[in-house]
Amino acid sequence: MLGSWRWNVGFGLLGTLLIIIFSMNSNPMSVVLLRSLYAFVSFFVLAFAARAALAAILKPPAMIVNAEERQADNGSQLDLTTPDESEDLNDMLKAQLQGDANHSGKDNALAVQSSQFKPLNPPQFVSADDNQPEHLAKALRHLTGE
Template sequence: MIGSWRWNITLGLSGSLLTLLFSIGDNGPAITGLRCLYAFIVFFALAFPVRAALAVILKPRPAAAMRHAAAAEEQPKGQAIDYSTPEQGEELRELLHYQTDGNVTPESSQQSDFKPLSPPKLVSTQNKEPEELAKAIRHLTGG
């Protein structure tokens, strides 16, 4: 089982406290105390099956543990770091050469049709008729 008897005590006390909080307004102190005692006993007893179920659920399977151990022995991950970079000498040299000269790269020379985005201008409302503005506002507000 997972844990110790302290978990049973903790669960029993929490059940007893909840019973006290929900029962104190409707019952007298004697009835409330008796119900708190019953709740403690029930929650204490229920903690045993809960702990047993958690032990079964969280227990690693032997076959899975063996596979995990075998995989860990084959490839010790996180033990060594490879700082080497792949060789791209000629491509990198060519790219740096074109960038430092201010020329267009060979790949982008084929795409010389680039045009920046030109959004439409906003229309000013200074020279509009008041009736047109009121009609636009009514249209936007749905009125």
Template structure:
């Protein structure tokens, strides 16, 4: 980039001073200072953007080389390259599942395997309660 952050400060101060001078006549002191602070921030940002554009116009090759150097990792540093490939495990998985499937099919020769829905055991069950007792509990919980 061309210049330094001091250029941004100078440009921001010029914008803030000009804004304070022109706002002094039509506004009070506090409002003029507030607007000059906003102008400083805006002019500081504009100067930064202006420096980036000017650097790209004057030295386009240098700007491109700096970006390329940031993107490419250094070859001499440890941990800069990571191998994210994993070995193929499909054969191992197939070998594990194959004997299990053969056991299930050998248990019922000649018959098609029927679908059986899962029937898990209940974790807990309540004894059957009287309807009036249940109604009383509901009334108590709802505040009725």
């Protein structure tokens, strides 16, 4: 909880003082003292409720340390850890090297994808064997716009 009981007493005394100041002129002293007692109790309880609310609002979030608590809280917090898939990766690499497509369901899908995949094979540019100076000059004139 935030603070101590002294805050409650201070707020109670503040409420008592306000009631005494505002009702002294219009009420007899017994009524003023009775109302100031009610004000003290009311402000004391209100200060307790305000302190409890502030403590709940300003409380830092608790860090989960226990594994059992973590298991109970599944789904309530975002888990940003990635699963260890090194065994699956190793199996896929072995299957690719061995060419075995009937290893598992995942490997079958991978094999279907890999059998459908064909790398792009663009035509290669071939340089002309004709390196005569007249043809080169003609091409240069054509490119420069002369």
